[in-house]
Amino acid sequence: MNPLFTPLRLRNVELRNRLGLPAMSTYQAAPGNLPHPAWHLPHYQTRSVGMGLVLVEATAVAPEGLATPHDLGLWHPSQADALAEVAEVITAQGAVPGPPAAKPPEAARGRGRRRPAHRGRRRLDPSGPLPAALRRRLPRTRQK
Numbered sequence: 001m002n003p004l005f006t007p008l009r010l011r012n013v014e015l016r017n018r019l020g021l022p023a024m025s026t027y028q029a030a031p032g033n034l035p036h037p038a039w040h041l042p043h044y045q046t047r048s049v050g051m052g053l054v055l056v057e058a059t060a061v062a063p064e065g066l067a068t069p070h071d072l073g074l075w076h077p078s079q080a081d082a083l084a085e086v087a088e089v090i091t092a093q094g095a096v097p098g099p100p101a102a103k104p105p106e107a108a109r110g111r112g113r114r115r116p117a118h119r120g121r122r123r124l125d126p127s128g129p130l131p132a133a134l135r136r137r138l139p140r141t142r143q144k
């Protein structure tokens with residue numbers, strides 16, 4: 001069997017295969033930076049068919065982290081409840097929902113430049129800075 005279609009165990013999470021949907025912003029958030037039930041639920045349900053892992057689109061953990069006003073948020077309990085529904089439709093298809101992933105806007109823009117709109121704003125990270133010993137072990141991006 002092609003190894004792509006064999007299960008993958010990551011600590012206590014088992015993926016049924018090695019197919020993963022990368023995080024992809026859709027810019028379709030409803031007011032309040034909530035998932036849009038009529039849009040996000042069918043979107044993630046249909047994309048989860050046959051997948052092992054489905055990463056949810058960029059989701060800001062604080063309003064300052066929004067790359068656009070149309071991104072999802074996760075700083076209010078109503079947003080957490082609505083995202084749980086997204087996770088449920090993914091799980092119902094047999095895929096594992098991955099954490100909402102977002103590159104910091106300055107990384108997405110390249111070379112660590114910060115956009116004028118971000119000047120003076122707090123820079124937030126959901127999990128805190130990595131210890132130096134761990135940072136040194138991170139792979140470097142291949143030069144294209």
Ligand SMILES: Cc1cc2nc3c(=O)[nH]c(=O)nc-3n(C[C@H](O)[C@H](O)[C@H](O)COP(=O)(O)O)c2cc1C
Pocket residue numbers: 022023024025026056057058059101102103
């Ligand atoms: C339309 C589109 C939207 C994307 N949105 C996100 C996003 O919301 N969060 C994120 O971390 N990456 C996002 N990306 C980056 C993809 O996840 C990334 O390109 C993919 O994982 C492949 O990575 P690589 O080019 O480094 O191999 C997006 C890419 C595309 C094409």
